[in-house]
Amino acid sequence: MTVDQEARRRAQVLIFDADDTLWENNVVFERVIDDFLAWIDHPTMDRTEIRAILDDIERANAVAHGYGSKVFLRSLGDCLARLRDRPATEAERREIDRLALALVEHRVELMPGVAEALDELAQRHKLLLLTKGDREEQQRKLDACGLLHHFGAAHIVAEKDVDTYRWLVGEHGFEPARAWMIGNSPKSDILPARAAGLNAVFIPNENTWVLEDDELDPTDAGVLRLAAFRDLLDHF
Structure with missing residues (x-):
């Protein structure tokens, strides 16, 4: 385990996207x-x-x-x-x-390893959920997913932009540098979180909506790139 990994295993705030990160959607x-x-x-x-x-x-x-x-x-x-x-x-x-x-x-179909990973991560870190979309539709998926007990709070927002992440920091009073936004969307999960001072974990999904795509800086040390959700356990 690297020094960075050892540091990340100490209590962090992990903020999870929902659609195409916790479960299949697009x-x-x-x-x-x-x-x-x-x-x-x-x-x-x-x-x-x-x-x-x-x-x-x-x-x-x-x-x-x-x-x-x-x-x-x-x-x-x-x-x-x-x-x-x-x-x-x-x-x-x-x-x-x-x-x-x-x-x-459509029923909620969890990504491989999600339930098991959240079980373990919730023992070490504070978990939050942040999803955007139609409130009624997203709430239906949240209610059906069977994961809400892992999260200190779940927020449904109209858009995930820099102001949303700044609001989230103020709402929960955490230090941005010790928080990580975890998701599949460069446009909604990674870039605005980084602009608000948070770290980010990019977990690509081959079915990500084309309108959620954007360019990421390959030299940005504040973005951790993982191949699969279960790989979070190797780093946090």
Whole structure:
């Protein structure tokens, strides 16, 4: 064990992202998008071109309306309207709802090793949970995950930006330098946490939403990069 690892094993504040860090999430949205692109079957545009349009629409709707399956369904309808150059018909909206049924029925599927790792980490550190999105939708997942007993608090926020992390520091009164934001999203978990003075642990997920991607500084010593969630036990 290195000196840094020994230091990190002493009480820290570990803040966990939820979607695509504790449990799978975006992979379900990606499956719906695949079905949507196949259903559209545009006469002149291929799937890549249509996906680029959908990404732009999702980006705008996230700013205007937030996150979650309701906004996602709105984006699919807006994408169809742009491609057809007319509003979606009632029949088309019903088909979109049918394609996205998996989002409503989706059960929380924990990432490998999450429950076991949290059991151990909670014995040494203060654990917090920070997730963004539709409050009702995120609360449903929190209630179903079976993990809440590990956390001193769980917060659902509209956005995870620098101000959110500064608010979290003030809310719980911890020293940023002894806190770590743990997540899969460079845009929401790593970069704004670092800008607020926290350390961060980046655990990539191959199914991370494209709009959550961003460039990380490979020389930033305040970012620990791990391959899997269970690897946290080797460092904290």
